[in-house]
Amino acid sequence: MEADIEHLRGWIGREERGEELVTRSMVERFTATFDLEEDTRNGAAIPVLSHVCLTVPSVPTAKIGTDGHPARGDFLPPVPLPRRMWAGGHMAFHDDIRVGETVARTSRIKDVLIKKGRSGTLCFVTVEHLFEADGRRVISERQDIVFRGMDLPGGGLKPVQPAPEGHHRRMVEPTQILLFRYSALTFNGHRIHYDAPYARDVESYPGLIVHGPMQATMLAQFAADIRGRSPTRFEFRSLSPLFDDRSFTLNARDDVDGLKLWTAAKEGPVAMEARASW
Template sequence: MDIDIDHLRGWIGREEVHAEPLTGALVGRFNATFDRTSSLDDGAEAPPMIHLCLGQPTAPTTELGPDGHPARGGFLPPVPLPRRMWAAGALEFHAPLRIGETVRRRSVIEDVVLKEGRSGPLCFVTVTHHVESGNRRALTERQDIVYRMAQATAPGTPSAPPAPEGRSRRSVAATPTLLFRYSALTFNGHRIHYDRSYTRDEEGYPGLVVHGPMQATMLLQLAQEVRGTPPARFDFRSLSPLFDTHDFTLNAEEEADALRLWTARDAGPVAMEARARW
């Protein structure tokens, strides 16, 4: 496939802005999804990572692509590769979001890079989100989105060794209900998270795919639980997919200046790795 990378790099510097009030009702749905509790009153601090549920694209159903994502073009470059996933991210937290405030996100395309992977061409799009809450700088987030070719079998790391068990460890039941709830929270129409026949027949996966952002959210929650306070910086990277065919674990291990975290299914390789710093 010929990919005009110079054309795609013309999207570098493009911006879009979304704003949405952060309500106690949304916090309640977020907490219910993750089996957590917190104040729902105006002025209270909202849970970290809830910004991923705000200001999401609202393309009409008729403008969605076959995978359930909005059709290519517009803010994101029209990469011709058919499969899109969130590969990695980095967050710096400056101040908490607060219930009752309007959260504003300014998104900027920072880079578009074409690489060659084991399965063919890979196109990486880097987006930086600048998030404000009530006109205060709240967080800065970098997202690395990867586009790849369709293939008969799903990508993974079958030769990777089984993940170790962390000193702090939690088990998560990867149910279709959990995946559906998180898709609904984030208004995410990507069919790999809820449409089993599409996921199996079109993308080559054995089951529904566990969201990368949801794994990242759970790992940050574990970091907050271990240290007693949310981190100031959180970096993560997806290494292999998780599916609803197996439960998975959240793991944490202390390091000299950070907390190392990862997800994995039983006897499986590391799926997502992360580091939290305070």
């Protein structure tokens, strides 16, 4: 990795664009997946974080890697580490996206960094996204993607500190159907979310992994339910994985000018931490 870093940093500045009409049927599929009761008529504001289902690159099947993601080396750099995850991000919501509008996305590779972690070498790729709806800016987003190697036996283990309970709590059952439907909504072929034999036998996970963006979506929706309106800023960071073998909770407590939120499996550590503000 040390020898490749300058080559990988050559992807800084690379851009990708996408455009999509926001249809009522897409929003209805999103609300059905999360059991939301939202207005999906033409002109209605779409639910918070449903924009991650829009302008997703339609990569031909022939260009998909063995893990189910698009093969690296086009927009994202060809990082030679097998595991990939959405580690965190920050979103600023400037205006609503509405059903019937055309959304345009411009994405740009902001940075590529190599770090040494508890489990070995990590490569962080920072991507900035700008979303516009019918020509006006609606969302500015930073996405932090991390690539890493397979876990070594006994490596990276540390004592588990059970997560606290929030003042507000909601239980979630991560069924295989829910995970599959979210993968379909976001056109995400990553096999760790729906292919149990692959997740277990190839990537050595104990089960299917609950999507990071789906956890973030649930926390943002939870925040909106608590406060009665969607946040104007939302940031999150993944700390440990959640699997489909155990239910987990959404938690929240009041912060200085917003809400601190987190997910956690029963008796497990904080899996994702987030903050919403208005």
